Structures are given as structure tokens and as C-alpha cells.
Amino acid sequence: MRVLVAEDHRVLARTIATGLRRRAMAVDIARTGEEAERMCLHTAYDVLVLDRDLPVLSGDEVCRRLRRREDPPRILMVTAAGGLTDKVYGLEALGADDYLTKPFDFTELVARVRTLSRRAPKPPVVLLRRGPLTLDAARREASLDGRPLELTPKEFAVLHLLLAADGAPVHHDALVRTVWDENLDPRTSAVRATVSRLRGKLGDPGLIVADKGEGYRLCD
Template sequence: MRVLVAEDHRVLARTIATGLRRQAMAVDVAGSGDEAERMCLLTDYDVLILDRDLPVMTGDEVCRRLRERTDPPRILMLTAAAEISDKVYGLTALGADDYLAKPFDFAELVARVRALSRRTPTSPPAALRHEGITLDRARREASADGRPLELTPKEFAVLHLLMEARGAAVPHDELVRTVWDENLDPRTSAVRAVVSRLRRKLGDPGIITADKGQGYRLCD
């Protein structure tokens, strides 16, 4: 899942981004409204966490402008404006998909972001299966031949992408872009390390192959 955090308070933005990355989300950060809009035009984000009080262009204006797009990201308003009238305005007049007032509990933010990412007409089935491997997106659980797998958030996210591809190769760059974010050096060995651990946990070194020039894929 790819998320954009539009927040001009640098410490808060960094805290949110770090926490979401630990949940295996790819997170970018924008410090102003115009930057957030520009990044959304260049990248297909699943969820935009949007502060209403942004410099240059307000979050309200960003929300309105993005709603004019054919396929905008899901927008979670994150703001100190906590009155019921503020929430109603954000959800109705501005067209936000969700609204969370500051201060907030981080676990609730994560839950809301995940819920928004599932709220799409083309959302795939909760459970994916491939050659004895089962992955349940809703419960965030995975098993191999009935044996529960203890996966880290990054391992779960990589396995999820590979299973969604149904045997097709997933390019290295796509794994980096979706599971990590723009701050990760694409030449890093992070992807290779996660795939190596996945092979061990799945109990079959050959279940995930690296096709030179193509990426990684699950074997039949």
C-alpha cells in the first residue's frame, strides 16, 4: 500500500511516516498543499493523509481539487478541527473519505488507513491462495500447507504482492515502490533479504524465483 502524508509539522509527519513504514506501508511526505497535489498527480497513492491547515494551498483546497480527478486517492483528513460541524463539512462539502481529529491514537490511524485502502470496487478477495500457501488480507495472517507463518510486516507485504501476481513476475522496482518508498535506494539488498527470509519460512527454497531482468515470482 502506498500512502502520502501531507503534514507541515515536520516532527508529526516524520512520526506518522515512520510508524506506517513499520506496518509495511510505502510512505511519502509532503509539507505543503501544492506539493501534496503535485505528488498525487505524479503517483497513484492508495491513501492520502491530509492536514487541513497546510501552507501555500490549504488541505481543503487540495481535497476539492483531487475530487475533480477520475481516480483520486482515498482521503483521510487529519486535523485539530474536532467539532462535529468540522467533521460534517470535511466529509460532505469537501468530499473526504474519513476524518480523524488530533490528538489521535496511532493504532486507530493505522486501522482507518487500512480500511480506506480496502474501500475500492476492484478490491481483491480477502484470502489469496497459491500452491498450499494461503494469505488472508483482512486478518493479516498467512499459512503454508496449514502451518501458520510468523511474518514481519515487510515479509507479509512482499508475499501479498507475489500472490496477487498469480505466478507472474513482480519487478524489483515495483516491490521497492509499493512495500518501501521513494527514500529506499533501489540498489539496496533489502528486497533480496526479505525474499530470502520468506523462502525459509515457506519451507521451500525454490518457491520464489528471481527471473533476471524480470523480478520475483511464485512458482507452481
Template sequence: MRVLVAEDHRILARTVATGLRRQSMAVDLAASGDEAERMCLLTDYDVLILDRDLPVLSGDEVCRRLRELVDPPRILMLTAAGGIEDKVYGLEHLGADDYLAKPFDFAELVARVRALSRRAPKPPPLVLRHGGICMDRDRREVRVDGKEVDLTPKEFAVLQRLIEAGGDAVPHGELVRSVWDEHLDPRTSAVRATISRLRGKLGAPDAVVADTGEGYRLWR
């Protein structure tokens, strides 16, 4: 899942980003409204966590503009104004998909982000299977032939994308965009290293196949 956090409070933004990355999400940051709008026009985000009080361009205006797109991201608005009237205004007049008042509990934020991602067209099922691999996305568990396998957040996210592809190749660049964030150099060996560790944990060196010029796929 690709998430953009638009928040000008640096400590809060970094804290939220770190927490979401530990939940196997790819997270980018924007510190102003104009930057958030530009990034949403360039990247297909699943969810935008949008602070209403942003510099240059307010979160309200960003929300209004993004709602004009054919396929806008799901928008979770954050604000210090948590009154009923504020929530109604954000949901009905600005077009936000959800609304969370500050301060908030991080577990609730994660739950709301996941709920928003499930509203996207044809969301993947909570339990994914491929051969002897069984992935429970809700519990963050993976089992191979019934035996639980401990994966890091990145390994989990890569495996999820490969299972969703149903045995078809997933391009290297797509893995970078969907699992990592904008700061990862596409020439880095991070993807290959993650694939290598994943093969070892799945218990088979050919569990993930590298197709030259195509990307990576799970063994059929």
C-alpha cells in the same frame, strides 16, 4: 499499502510515518499542499493523510482538487478543529473520506487508514492463502503449514503482494513502489535481501522464484 502523509509539523509527520511503516505500509511525506498535490498526481496512493493547515496550498484546496481526479486516493483529513461543523464541512463540502481531530490516538489513526483502504475497489480479503501459506492481514499473522512464522513489516508486505498476485510474477519496480517509499534507490539490493530472508523464514529456498526480466513470484 502506499500512504502519503501531508503534514508540515516535521516531528508529527515523522512520528506518524514511522508508526505506519511498522504496520507494513509504504509511506511518503509532503510538507506543503502543493507538494502533496504534485505527489498524488505522480503516484497512486491508497490513502492520503491530509492536514488542513498546510503552507502554500491549504489542505482544503488540495482535497477539492484531488476530488476532480478519476481515481483519487482515499483522504483522511487531520485538523486541530474538531467541532461537529468542521467535520461536516470536511466530509460533505470538501469531499474527504474521513476526518480525525488532533490530538489523536495512533491506534485509531491506523484503524481508520486500514478502513479507508478497504473501501477501494475489490479489496483483498483479510485472510490470504497460497499453498501452505496462510496470511491473516488483520492480525498480522502468517502461518506455513500451520506453524506461525515471524515476519518483519517489509517481509509481510512483500509476501502479501506476492500472494495477491496469485502465482504471477510481480515486477521488481512494483515491489519497490508498493512496499518501500520514494527514497529507496530502485537499484538497491533491499528487495533481493528481503526476498532472501523471506525464503528462509518460509522454510524453502524455492518458495519465492526470481523470474529473469519479470520479477518475483510464489512457487505454484
């Protein structure tokens, strides 16, 4: 799951992002409304955690603008304005999908983010197969020759991308952008290490091939 946290309070933004990452979510941070809108236009986020009181462009206006787009992220509006009128305005007039008032319990924020992600449109094909591999995206299950695979969230996401590519190479940058987030140094060995562990769990290093300059691909 990919989440954008639009919050100008640096400590709170880092706290939310760190907590969500510990729950296997890829999280980016925007400090202004203008930045949040721009990032949403270039990246398909599942959920946007949106503070209403953002500088440059208010969270209200960001919500309005994104709602005019064909496929906006699910929006969890977060604000200190917790009156009934504020909530109704945020949900009905602005078009937010959910509304959370500050201060909040972090476990509630996580629950709301996960709930919103489940409401997001699902791709029509959730069962992927190639050779001995099968992956059920809806149930988050993968198997090799019918044997269940115990994969970490990152390993599952990498395998999902490789299977979806159907034998075509998946570039290193695409893996970083989709499975991790903007905070990962593109020069890091995290992708290589994850692929190496995934190969070990598949039991056949030849199933995943590294194409020099192209990335990784799955063989039959």
C-alpha cells in the same frame, strides 16, 4: 497498506510517518498541497492524512480535486480548526472521509487510518493459490501445503505480489514501490533480505526464482 502524510510541519510529519511505519505501513510524505495531489495521481494510496493548512495548494483544494477523480484515496483531514462548523464543512462540503483535530493522540490517528483502510474497495479476488501456496488477502493468512505460515508484514506483502503476478516476474522496483516507500534506497539489500527470509520460511528456495534483470517470480 500505503499511506501519504501531507503535512508541512517537518517534525510532525516525520513523527506521524515514523509511528505508522512501526505499525507495518508504507508511508510517504508530501510538504505542499501541490505535491500531495501529484503523488496521489501517480500512486494508489489507501489513505491520505491531509493537513488543511498546506502551502502552495490548500488541503481543502486538494480534497476537492481528489474527490473528482474516479478512485481517490480515503482522506483523513487533520487540522487545528475543530469547531462543529469546520468539521461539517470538511466532511460534507469538501468530501473528507474522516476529520481529526489537533492536537490529537497518536493511537487515535492510527485507529482512524486503519478504519479508513478497511473501507477502501477490496479487490474481487482475495484468495490466491499457486502450487502448494495459498494466500488469503482479506484475513492476511498464508499457508504452504495447508500449514500456516508465520510471516512478517513485509514478507506477506512480497508473497502477495508474487502470487498475484501468477508466475510472471515482479521487478525489484515494483516491490520497493508497493511494499516499502519512497524513503527506501533502491540500492538497498532490504528486498533481497526479505525474499531470502521468505524462502527460508517456505522451506524450498526453488519456489521463488530470481530472474536476472527482471526481479522475482514464483514457480509451481
